[in-house]
């Protein structure tokens with residue numbers, strides 16, 4: 512794996528990438544706290560050690576592959592490309608604070624890619640990944656939490672809006688991004704199903720994700736749900752809404768809760784945002800008072816994570832308290 516790593520020409524970048532991967536290999540797969548590929552690869556290790564590394568994408572895929580659960584029958588991973596990702600290492604960031612959420616502020620306007628999977632392949636992937644998650648402790652613990660808190664908080668939900676799921680067909684074949692999209696969709700639908708089971712009422716399901724490609728949209732439509740363009744979803748949030756958005760960028764998150772406290776919110780906790788507040792100049796314009804008010808109006812529980820992927824890292828389930836409605 513390590514020999515696949517290259518830098519763009521600078522020895523320094525190369526040694527940083529190698530050092531990061533050497534560290535990973537020394538710890539072994541069990542130690543990974545989080546490995547995600549977005550615009551950069553952000554690797555979070557235990558004890559909040561953080562690296563921005565540049566690595567050959569094939570190496571990243573094999574790393575993620577080593578962490579995946581055996582026995583999946585999924586659409587084939589794309590062929591290896593010779594694409595390289597830039598190496599960035601943040602100097603002097605060895606804080607012992609809780610790790611920051613996945614995305615803070617988005618760095619560019621998101622846009623859909625060209626589909627490489629058929630609708631049938633996406634459906635098959637979803638069947639496999641959703642089934643796998645439903646046999647995990649994460650699903651079981653989620654059901655327990657829902658049973659414990661949903662009835663006692665007395666919330667009424669008539670609408671469920673899912674924000675920022677990601678695409679089921681990432682253009683660069685990012686394996687974990689695809690798994691996250693499927694597992695997060697399964698979790699969203701499991702919560703909706705639970706809520707519907709309690710009341711017997713049908714809940715309207717809406718999806719807002721600017722990077723949905725035409726096949727992603729067709730898949731969601733095939734499940735009988737609606738897709739809206741941003742910012743329509745934000746405007747639809749009301750006190751009887753379940754708002755669901757895992758690892759949202761903070762500016763997207765703040766628009767979800769801008770006008771009211773939804774009945775239920777699944778997303779990054781205020782505490783986690785607070786941890787990254789000082790270091791993020793770009794978050795200074797946000798309405799922190801609104802975020803804190805929302806936090807205080809809710810009963811909260813950590814979303815049971817889906818290991819080893821950490822599909823729901825830094826994610827909290829919020830139920831608005833009875834007296835706050």
Ligand SMILES: C[S@@+](CC[C@H](N)C(=O)[O-])C[C@H]1O[C@@H](n2cnc3c(N)ncnc32)[C@H](O)[C@@H]1O
Nearest residue numbers: 614621674675676677691719720722741757758
């Ligand atoms: C950090 S990614 C998280 C993706 C996925 N939930 C995960 O955990 O891997 C943030 C997602 O928010 C989406 N996003 C950006 N702007 C948005 C908007 N206005 N409304 C909804 N989603 C948005 C991005 O396209 C991206 O897929």
